[in-house]
Amino acid sequence: MPAGDGKLETGKRFRHVSLQETIRFPCSCQSTQCQLTYPDYHMEPQSSQYHIVTGPVPGPPDSSHHSLISAPWFTNEPVLCSMMPQDLHVPVAGICVPQAMHPQQFHEGLSEFTSHLTQPASSTVVCNVSGGGQVVLVNPCEPEPMFLTLKSASQHRDNSPNQEKDVSVLGNPSQLPQQQQAACSLYESRDQTANMQLPVPRSQTVGTLYETKSRKPCHCTRSLCLKLYCECFAYGVMCSNCDCSNCHNNAEHEMKRQKAIESCLGRNPDAFRSKAAGGKSGGVKGWHNKGCNCKRSGCLKNYCECYEANIKCTSSCKCVGCSNFLNSSEMGVKEKFVNGNKSPVSVISPAVVEAVCGCQLARAKEAEREAQSPSQAEHMVLDEFGHCLTQIVVAIFQNKAH
DNA sequence: GAGTTTGAAACT
DNA sequence: CAGTTTCAAACTC
Incomplete structure (x- = not known):
C-alpha cells in the first residue's frame, strides 16, 4: 500500500513467543489446522519464535482502515502464523483487515492472545499501523498499547530495560519516507555492526528482502563486493565495518551497485531472496x-x-x-513409526506441516506476483499441496521399507 | 595468521 | 546444461 494516502496499513502484529507456543490457524483445507511459515523471510539466529498475527489493529483515533487483502486465499479472520525467528525481513504484504477496532477491544483481544502464551511478556508486539512509519508497541505487561513514530519507537525500545532490543518492523519499509528510513533504527540488525540499508525497491525486485540477520563483515578482495560472493551484497546491504578492499558496495558507487544488482537478478531473479525457509525451532x-x-x-x-x-x-x-538429514529426535519419530507404535500419520510432524504450508504459501505468493486469477491461484496452491502430499507418501513408504 | 579446503557463484 | 574458473568463507595447523 502506498504510504501517505491517509489510510492505515494495519493488521500485523507480532511478538516473540517460545518454541513450544506454536499457534495453529485454520488452513485453507478447512478440515485441519496448519502451521504456517513464510519461506521468503530471512534468518536471524535467535532462540525464540515469532508469530505474525493478522487481524484488526487499532490505529490512531482519527484514522480509518481499509482493506489490504490482496489475494483471495487470505482470510479476514485473525490468523496466527508460526514464524521462525530467522524469517523476518518483511511481512507478508497486504494481509490486512478492513474494519477498525476499538482500542479496548484490541486490548482485550491482545490479553486473550497473550494469555495463551506461556512466556512472560517481556517482548513487544510491533505493529506498523500506517504506511507512514507509525508503529504501535504493545508490551502485554503494560496497560495500553503505545503509539509511536518509528523514531520514538526506537527510542522507546532503547530506553526500555525490560524489552528486548531486537524489535523489528512490520510493514514494508520501502513505503516509508526516506528520512524515516534512514533515521529508523528499528531497521537495524540486532548486531549493531551490521548496517541494514534499505534494499532496492521492489520494482527492482530486490525489495522483498529486508534483512535482519546478524552479519559478519566481509573480506572480499577481488569481487568489489558487487557479486554474490560478497555476503553483504548477497544480503542486499551495503558494506560497513567490513574488511573488504576496493569495495564498491557502498553509496559512493551506487550506480555500479545498481547495475550489479540488475546483473545478478538477470541471472537469477531470486538471487536476493532467502535461500532458506523455516527456522531453528528444533527438529527439521x-x-x-x-x-x-x-x-x-x-x-x-x-x-x-x-x-x-x-x-x-x-x-x-x-x-x-x-x-544432514535426520537428527536424533526425528530418528525417534522414525523408530516409533517403524516399530508400529505410531500411525503413519505420525511422520507428519509439525515440521513437515510447516514445510508443506510454507510451500503452499510460496505458491500463493507466486500466484499473487504473477497476478493470477483466484481460481488459477487456488489451482497452483492445490497443485503444490498434491506435490507435497506425494512426497510425504513416498517418505512413508520409504520408512516402511527400512 | 597463513595456508588449505570447500562449495557457491560466475563464466564459458 | 555441463564443465571450468573464480571467489570468499570455513577450516586446519
Missing part, C-alpha cells in the same frame, strides 16, 4: 530453496548452506555423501 528446521551441492563435507560443515542455515538437506539438494 526448514528447507533450502535450491538445495546444496556438497561433495566432501557430508553437509555437516558450514561449507554446506543447508547445514549453515541449520536446516536439513532435502530432495532439492544434489549433495553427495550427505549426513
Whole structure:
C-alpha cells in the first residue's frame, strides 16, 4: 500500500513467543489446522519464535482502515502464523483487515492472545499501523498499547530495560519516507555492526528482502563486493565495518551497485531472496530453496548452506555423501513409526506441516506476483499441496521399507 | 595468521 | 546444461 494516502496499513502484529507456543490457524483445507511459515523471510539466529498475527489493529483515533487483502486465499479472520525467528525481513504484504477496532477491544483481544502464551511478556508486539512509519508497541505487561513514530519507537525500545532490543518492523519499509528510513533504527540488525540499508525497491525486485540477520563483515578482495560472493551484497546491504578492499558496495558507487544488482537478478531473479525457509525451532528446521551441492563435507560443515542455515538437506539438494538429514529426535519419530507404535500419520510432524504450508504459501505468493486469477491461484496452491502430499507418501513408504 | 579446503557463484 | 574458473568463507595447523 502506498504510504501517505491517509489510510492505515494495519493488521500485523507480532511478538516473540517460545518454541513450544506454536499457534495453529485454520488452513485453507478447512478440515485441519496448519502451521504456517513464510519461506521468503530471512534468518536471524535467535532462540525464540515469532508469530505474525493478522487481524484488526487499532490505529490512531482519527484514522480509518481499509482493506489490504490482496489475494483471495487470505482470510479476514485473525490468523496466527508460526514464524521462525530467522524469517523476518518483511511481512507478508497486504494481509490486512478492513474494519477498525476499538482500542479496548484490541486490548482485550491482545490479553486473550497473550494469555495463551506461556512466556512472560517481556517482548513487544510491533505493529506498523500506517504506511507512514507509525508503529504501535504493545508490551502485554503494560496497560495500553503505545503509539509511536518509528523514531520514538526506537527510542522507546532503547530506553526500555525490560524489552528486548531486537524489535523489528512490520510493514514494508520501502513505503516509508526516506528520512524515516534512514533515521529508523528499528531497521537495524540486532548486531549493531551490521548496517541494514534499505534494499532496492521492489520494482527492482530486490525489495522483498529486508534483512535482519546478524552479519559478519566481509573480506572480499577481488569481487568489489558487487557479486554474490560478497555476503553483504548477497544480503542486499551495503558494506560497513567490513574488511573488504576496493569495495564498491557502498553509496559512493551506487550506480555500479545498481547495475550489479540488475546483473545478478538477470541471472537469477531470486538471487536476493532467502535461500532458506523455516527456522531453528528444533527438529527439521526448514528447507533450502535450491538445495546444496556438497561433495566432501557430508553437509555437516558450514561449507554446506543447508547445514549453515541449520536446516536439513532435502530432495532439492544434489549433495553427495550427505549426513544432514535426520537428527536424533526425528530418528525417534522414525523408530516409533517403524516399530508400529505410531500411525503413519505420525511422520507428519509439525515440521513437515510447516514445510508443506510454507510451500503452499510460496505458491500463493507466486500466484499473487504473477497476478493470477483466484481460481488459477487456488489451482497452483492445490497443485503444490498434491506435490507435497506425494512426497510425504513416498517418505512413508520409504520408512516402511527400512 | 597463513595456508588449505570447500562449495557457491560466475563464466564459458 | 555441463564443465571450468573464480571467489570468499570455513577450516586446519
